[in-house]
Amino acid sequence: MSEIPGDLKFNKSHEWARVEDGGLVRVGISDHAQAQLGDLVYVELPEIGASVTAGNAAAVVESVKAASDIYSPVSGEVVEVNEALNDKPETINEDAWGDGWIYLVRMSDRAELDQLLDAGAYEELVENEDH
Amino acid sequence: MTEKTVLNATHRALGARMVDFGGWDMPINYGSQIEEHHAVRRDAGMFDVSHMTVIDLHGARTKDFLRHLVANSVEKLKVHGKALYTCMLNEQGGVIDDLIVYFLGDEHYRLVVNAATRAKDLAWIEKQAAAFGVEVKERPEFAMIAVQGPNARAKVLGLLHEVDRPRIEKLGKFAAAAAQGPHGMPLFVARTGYTGEDGFEIVVPATHAVALWEALAAAGVVPAGLGARDTLRLEAGMNLYGQDMDETVSPWEANLGWTIALDEGRDFIGRAALEKQKADGVKRVMVGLVLDEKGVLRHGQKVLTANGEGEILSGSFAPTLEKAVAFARIPAGEPGTVRVDIRGRELPVRLVKYPFVRDGQPCEGI
Numbered sequence: 191m192s193e194i195p196g197d198l199k200f201n202k203s204h205e206w207a208r209v210e211d212g213g214l215v216r217v218g219i220s221d222h223a224q225a226q227l228g229d230l231v232y233v234e235l236p237e238i239g240a241s242v243t244a245g246n247a248a249a250v251v252e253s254v255k256a257a258s259d260i261y262s263p264v265s266g267e268v269v270e271v272n273e274a275l276n277d278k279p280e281t282i283n284e285d286a287w288g289d290g291w292i293y294l295v296r297m298s299d300r301a302e303l304d305q306l307l308d309a310g311a312y313e314e315l316v317e318n319e320d321h
Numbered sequence: 322m323t324e325k326t327v328l329n330a331t332h333r334a335l336g337a338r339m340v341d342f343g344g345w346d347m348p349i350n351y352g353s354q355i356e357e358h359h360a361v362r363r364d365a366g367m368f369d370v371s372h373m374t375v376i377d378l379h380g381a382r383t384k385d386f387l388r389h390l391v392a393n394s395v396e397k398l399k400v401h402g403k404a405l406y407t408c409m410l411n412e413q414g415g416v417i418d419d420l421i422v423y424f425l426g427d428e429h430y431r432l433v434v435n436a437a438t439r440a441k442d443l444a445w446i447e448k449q450a451a452a453f454g455v456e457v458k459e460r461p462e463f464a465m466i467a468v469q470g471p472n473a474r475a476k477v478l479g480l481l482h483e484v485d486r487p488r489i490e491k492l493g494k495f496a497a498a499a500a501q502g503p504h505g506m507p508l509f510v511a512r513t514g515y516t517g518e519d520g521f522e523i524v525v526p527a528t529h530a531v532a533l534w535e536a537l538a539a540a541g542v543v544p545a546g547l548g549a550r551d552t553l554r555l556e557a558g559m560n561l562y563g564q565d566m567d568e569t570v571s572p573w574e575a576n577l578g579w580t581i582a583l584d585e586g587r588d589f590i591g592r593a594a595l596e597k598q599k600a601d602g603v604k605r606v607m608v609g610l611v612l613d614e615k616g617v618l619r620h621g622q623k624v625l626t627a628n629g630e631g632e633i634l635s636g637s638f639a640p641t642l643e644k645a646v647a648f649a650r651i652p653a654g655e656p657g658t659v660r661v662d663i664r665g666r667e668l669p670v671r672l673v674k675y676p677f678v679r680d681g682q683p684c685e686g687i
Contacts, residue, residue, distance in 0.1 A: 228353075
């Protein structure tokens with residue numbers, strides 16, 4: 191399992207958020223989550239312009255064995271989605287922290303970031319789950 | 322408390338992701354379920370199926386007992402080692418389990434039944450066996466490894482004692498024989514499987530299972546988990562007990578009519594109910610579905626037809642086809658345009674004859 195990047199914030203439900211310039215937040219799922227799900231075969235992306243709410247389902251990833259909702263770490267408007275996942279959903283398995291990002295959102299409430307776990311707290315969560 | 326097969330530590334050492342399967346701690350994959358699936362379709366893979374239950378039946382009236390116990394006819398078994406796939410029914414014609422019967426002698430038959438149904442199967446078989454004076458003996462001292470794929474047989478043959486090789490090489494489909502494996506270990510080798518590929522299912526004393534597994538791995542057979550086993554058998558059009566049929570479903574409703582033998586004068590359990598159902602008209606049928614759009618068909622999704630709603634039984638992304646396929650049970654009759662409700666969206670699906678995949682290739686029209 192690859193190391194958890196220190197600049198990410200996390201939901202307890204294993205989505206990551208990377209704060210970028212201009213109030214944009216990139217969203218994906220953790221390497222731990224992709225490993226749990228197994229080979230991904232389909233990603234249902236949100237629509238550009240859709241509004242997403244922190245803690246609510248914004249996308250769906252389907253592995254061979256199950257469909258899983260992706261809960262948005264922050265609220266806001268979706269400004270970009272990772273179209274490459276339409277043809278290569280396995281990109282999430284290969285690079286969950288990078289090329290496997292799912293959507294980019296313009297966040298509406300910066301304070302929501304404080305509700306998320308930092309990398310250290312997330313690592314602890316994963317370790318406890320494994321035992 | 323989950324049970325463990327004798328290969329449990331071997332799976333863990335290989336980095337398998339383990340899950341609870343019918344009360345057993347089993348490997349779902351060793352990394353990539355899809356790669357394991359392809360390994361079986363293209364070369365050779367192996368599955369630990371030691372959780373399955375081996376039961377030996379002994380007694381002068383064993384054949385009479387099986388004529389009564391199961392819906393297919395053991396009269397079809399003429400040659401020692403020959404195997405028969407059959408359902409075991411309740412009085413209502415519902416499926417208690419599906420199993421394989423091996424003919425090992427006039428007074429000796431072997432059954433291999435599912436893991437999740439072990440306790441109820443044994444109780445039912447013992448109850449029915451009493452009247453026939455048949456001894457029912459579970460064989461927990463056996464492990465079982467399924468080796469499947471176009472190159473599976475060749476790889477297994479290479480591990481057998483050379484005096485056994487020509488005989489096992491000539492073994493017909495759905496037949497079994499004894500042979501000596503590595504270090505002289507005694508094997509029961511059956512040319513059966515649950516993947517739609519050629520191969521063997523090998524019953525081996527648990528004490529030798531790890532050595533056999535390692536010898537197979539050294540011969541280039543890839544470990545494959547229950548995840549790949551599930552997508553392989555779905556593509557091959559094979560039912561999974563508990564998902565595609567259970568005690569509320571008759572073989573007619575599970576596309577298993579071909580396993581029912583209504584031979585003259587044989588009073589098997591469930592026969593009267595099956596004949597009545599047939600005469601009254603079977604109300605539900607099992608069909609194959611293909612989704613050409615993106616998305617995945619899953620167990621429990623609603624199927625919409627001209628005659629009312631049905632339900633997806635087994636459904637999955639099919640790695641060989643790179644799209645989703647499923648079995649569904651729908652109302653009998655011309656179904657019209659069929660749709661599946663996936664999270665509130667109704668997607669069109671095609672009704673097809675299955676298997677979906679045979680000998681590594683997509684079937685025509687899939």
